[in-house]
Amino acid sequence: MSAKPCLRVENLHVTYDVGSTGFMGARRKLHAVNDVSMEIAAGETLGLVGESGSGKSTAGLAILRLIDVASGTVRLGETDVAGASRAELRALRKRMQMVFQDPYSSLNPSMTVAQLLEEPLVVHADVPKDERRSMVGRMLESVGLHAGYAVRYPHEFSGGQRQRIAIARAMMLHPELVVLDEPVSALDVSTQSQILNLLKKIQGDSGTAFLLVAHDLSVVRLMSPRVAVMYLGEIVETGPSGRVYDEPAHPYTAALISAVPFPDPERQRTAHRIILGGDLPSPMSPPSGCRFRTRCPFVMEICSKEAPPKVAIEGGGMASCHLHAHGPKLGGRSLVGFMKDRALVTVE
Amino acid sequence: MSDNTAPLLEIRDLSVQFPSPHGWLTVVDKVSFNVGRNDIVCVVGESGSGKSVTMQAAVGLVQPKGGRITSGSVRFDGQELVGMGNRQINRIRGNDIGFIFQEPMSSLNPAYTVGEQIAEVVRRHRGASRADAWKRAVEALDRVHIASASSRAAEYPHQFSGGMRQRVMIAMAIACDPKLLIADEPTTALDVTIQARILELLRELQRDSGMSVLFITHDLGVVADIARYVVVMYGAQVVEAAPVDDLFGAPRHPYTSGLLGAMPQVALERGHDPIAIPGTVAQAHAWPTGCRFNPRCLYRREGPCTTGALPLTSVDNGLVRCALTEELRPILGRATMVPA
Numbered sequence: 001m002s003a004k005p006c007l008r009v010e011n012l013h014v015t016y017d018v019g020s021t022g023f024m025g026a027r028r029k030l031h032a033v034n035d036v037s038m039e040i041a042a043g044e045t046l047g048l049v050g051e052s053g054s055g056k057s058t059a060g061l062a063i064l065r066l067i068d069v070a071s072g073t074v075r076l077g078e079t080d081v082a083g084a085s086r087a088e089l090r091a092l093r094k095r096m097q098m099v100f101q102d103p104y105s106s107l108n109p110s111m112t113v114a115q116l117l118e119e120p121l122v123v124h125a126d127v128p129k130d131e132r133r134s135m136v137g138r139m140l141e142s143v144g145l146h147a148g149y150a151v152r153y154p155h156e157f158s159g160g161q162r163q164r165i166a167i168a169r170a171m172m173l174h175p176e177l178v179v180l181d182e183p184v185s186a187l188d189v190s191t192q193s194q195i196l197n198l199l200k201k202i203q204g205d206s207g208t209a210f211l212l213v214a215h216d217l218s219v220v221r222l223m224s225p226r227v228a229v230m231y232l233g234e235i236v237e238t239g240p241s242g243r244v245y246d247e248p249a250h251p252y253t254a255a256l257i258s259a260v261p262f263p264d265p266e267r268q269r270t271a272h273r274i275i276l277g278g279d280l281p282s283p284m285s286p287p288s289g290c291r292f293r294t295r296c297p298f299v300m301e302i303c304s305k306e307a308p309p310k311v312a313i314e315g316g317g318m319a320s321c322h323l324h325a326h327g328p329k330l331g332g333r334s335l336v337g338f339m340k341d342r343a344l345v346t347v348e
Numbered sequence: 349m350s351d352n353t354a355p356l357l358e359i360r361d362l363s364v365q366f367p368s369p370h371g372w373l374t375v376v377d378k379v380s381f382n383v384g385r386n387d388i389v390c391v392v393g394e395s396g397s398g399k400s401v402t403m404q405a406a407v408g409l410v411q412p413k414g415g416r417i418t419s420g421s422v423r424f425d426g427q428e429l430v431g432m433g434n435r436q437i438n439r440i441r442g443n444d445i446g447f448i449f450q451e452p453m454s455s456l457n458p459a460y461t462v463g464e465q466i467a468e469v470v471r472r473h474r475g476a477s478r479a480d481a482w483k484r485a486v487e488a489l490d491r492v493h494i495a496s497a498s499s500r501a502a503e504y505p506h507q508f509s510g511g512m513r514q515r516v517m518i519a520m521a522i523a524c525d526p527k528l529l530i531a532d533e534p535t536t537a538l539d540v541t542i543q544a545r546i547l548e549l550l551r552e553l554q555r556d557s558g559m560s561v562l563f564i565t566h567d568l569g570v571v572a573d574i575a576r577y578v579v580v581m582y583g584a585q586v587v588e589a590a591p592v593d594d595l596f597g598a599p600r601h602p603y604t605s606g607l608l609g610a611m612p613q614v615a616l617e618r619g620h621d622p623i624a625i626p627g628t629v630a631q632a633h634a635w636p637t638g639c640r641f642n643p644r645c646l647y648r649r650e651g652p653c654t655t656g657a658l659p660l661t662s663v664d665n666g667l668v669r670c671a672l673t674e675e676l677r678p679i680l681g682r683a684t685m686v687p688a
């Protein structure tokens with residue numbers, strides 16, 4: 001990673017207030033993001049994967065200060081985002097943007113495409129009118145849409161086209177960082193790759209940093225050289241995508257990867273999968289020690305007693321799991337050899 | 349009454365229309381396929397291609413939504429369902445045919461416990477006593493691996509996670525031991541670890557109770573995992589149908605082959621960017637003439653691909669609707685699956 005990251009997040013915590021039904025009307029807090037740290041360089045994509053409800057969107061929203069940060073630091077370049085005042089935030093808005101999962105509800109239906117794309121220029125940059133028009137035309141063409149579409153309304157477009165519009169809108173002010181929250185999961189497989197290829201091209205041209213939130217691991221691997229895996233509000237493993245996918249060092253990552261069905265029936269019949277029992281525990285009362293222990297196939301005694309420390313992993317990145325210092329004492333090696341011994345994966 | 353050698357479900361030339369600003373539109377166009385006994389058939393296809401409407405029509409659910417069946421027949425276990433009276437078809441649906449709808453979150457009533465909701469289905473269809481129905485509800489929850497089923501049955505939907513609610517929907521659909529389970533995208537909203545569990549569960553139910561499954565999805569990974577036979581839809585029509593190994597081993601229709609090439613997993617394996625299918629899906633009010641896929645097809649040829657409507661023809665072990673099938677055989681065959 002380059003010396004000066006575009007985004008640096010340290011020990012981020014985010015909580016939600018969930019009613020005041022407790023004792024004496026005490027407010028109950030849901031700890032959705034717990035001690036998350038990450039860095040993204042300019043022009044780089046970091047993938048963020050994990051189970052539904054693990055806190056991926058919450059982390060993305062908090063990084064952009066679209067929701068409040070409970071504690072921790074978020075820096076965009078040299079600017080403090082987490083502690084920014086209202087006025088400072090206004091200036092920050094044009095430097096960071098978000099693309100949401102649902103292209104059907106994220107665009108205001110009463111605005112034309114031109115109005116949607118011009119809005120950030122008017123609100124944040126005060127660009128003169130005819131210049132705005134030509135910027136809109138150029139941006140539409142760069143996302144593969146006809147400049148003439150500017151006069152149309154969102155409902156006149158397919159899901160894939162709407163997602164192009166949403167991306168164009170996010171890119172209008174040449175932001176330094178864009179959080180892409182499941183940008184293709186609402187789209188047809190046949191059009192998903194159009195959008196993925198478009199995002200790669202745009203990033204190549206603009207040098208924008210992307211935080212790509214997705215539950216499709218293949219999409220993340222394809223798009224991002226590095227990946228972070230979340231479970232119940234915490235990052236449990238990070239590393240270069242190739243290493244994390246081929247040599248996972250945390251049992252949750254291993255389970256996640258083994259669960260992706262591959263479009264080859266022969267392979268599906270012979271593949272061994274780690275089927276996780278149980279369900280994601282409530283973040284209101286996370287398990288003691290390791291948060292994954294209620295579903296982990298390798299759980300040991302220590303796992304309920306102590307939170308696992310971060311261990312550096314061979315080939316890059318880190319994982320938080322007791323198996324590295326206890327039991328098989330993996331010492332930073334991947335889980336693959338250990339799982340082969342336990343006949344949890346097939347040996348080719 | 350039921351002939352055990354005939355397929356469990358036989359859909360023949362089924363056509364469905366819905367009203368629109370452009371008049372009545374044919375959104376399901378002469379669709380035919382079978383589901384055998386103890387079988388798993390998957391239907392895949394583009395969004396809007398008519399997958400859900402086909403299933404809804406098969407079990408009498410399009411008329412209540414303002415649609416109409418304009419042709420075809422649906423035989424289930426020896427009985428014709430098209431034209432059957434409401435009361436009769438309602439009895440079959442829920443009893444012999446379990447149905448899981450595409451939007452699971454909206455299909456559970458937040459005001460009743462999950463046990464009450466399952467028991468209600470059992471009472472309505474089986475005329476069981478309250479106590480018996482409750483017992484069956486708990487059993488059904490247990491079969492879908494909800495831990496401590498007897499106490500969880502007394503909880504409300506909001507107390508369950510998304511994956512558990514999806515399993516509750518499956519429990520409700522199987523509570524009456526149906527012969528056929530129709531599952532419309534039952535795992536699309538879930539993440540892969542929970543999806544893997546639900547696929548395992550469906551396979552287990554099929555194996556242990558002899559139930560057949562008709563499964564709608566747009567994920568070819570899921571199809572490869574669970575299907576015996578696959579039906580591919582595009583533009584309201586079946587464009588290809590074949591046993592799962594044939595379909596993945598040698599896709600015969602350019603749309604199927606394009607869909608495989610667009611899968612990120614396949615692209616990763618082959619070390620290139622996913623190959624997008626260009627363009628967007630045609631709409632029912634403006635199908636292109638000739639092959640409905642032709643504006644997006646890599647192999648399109650003026651004339652054969654753009655003139656008349658194309659028939660579904662028999663090729664090897666399957667069926668395909670393409671004018672250039674023989675010509676494309678060496679190009680499409682296994683092309684997508686073999687590392688380049």
Ligand SMILES: Nc1ncnc2c1ncn2[C@@H]1O[C@H](COP(=O)(O)OP(=O)(O)OP(=O)(O)O)[C@@H](O)[C@H]1O
Binds near residue numbers: 016032050056059
């Ligand atoms: N506005 C909110 N108020 C209270 N709790 C919330 C709110 N938004 C999210 N949560 C809770 O915070 C946790 C993390 O949710 P989040 O949406 O960040 O997960 P996610 O990883 O993005 O999941 P998904 O893959 O389903 O989008 C969950 O337990 C969720 O129920």
Ligand SMILES: Nc1ncnc2c1ncn2[C@@H]1O[C@H](COP(=O)(O)OP(=O)(O)OP(=O)(O)O)[C@@H](O)[C@H]1O
Binds near residue numbers: 375400
């Ligand atoms: N109740 C309805 N009224 C009018 N048109 C409808 C209705 N239900 C479906 N349609 C139309 O019928 C066509 C086929 O829809 P269907 O829901 O079967 O698609 P699908 O293949 O299931 O797509 P998806 O993958 O998005 O679920 C679409 O063009 C849709 O707009």
Ligand code: SF4
Binds near residue numbers: 250293294299320
């Ligand atoms: S710390 Fe223990 S419970 Fe947690 S992932 Fe590692 S082995 Fe499993």
Ligand code: SF4
Binds near residue numbers: 649658670
């Ligand atoms: S008929 Fe022609 S356009 Fe249609 S799928 Fe076949 S080759 Fe492509």
Ligand SMILES: [Mg+2]
Binds near residue numbers: 057181
């Ligand atoms: Mg989310």
Ligand SMILES: [Mg+2]
Binds near residue numbers: 399400401450532
């Ligand atoms: Mg559907």
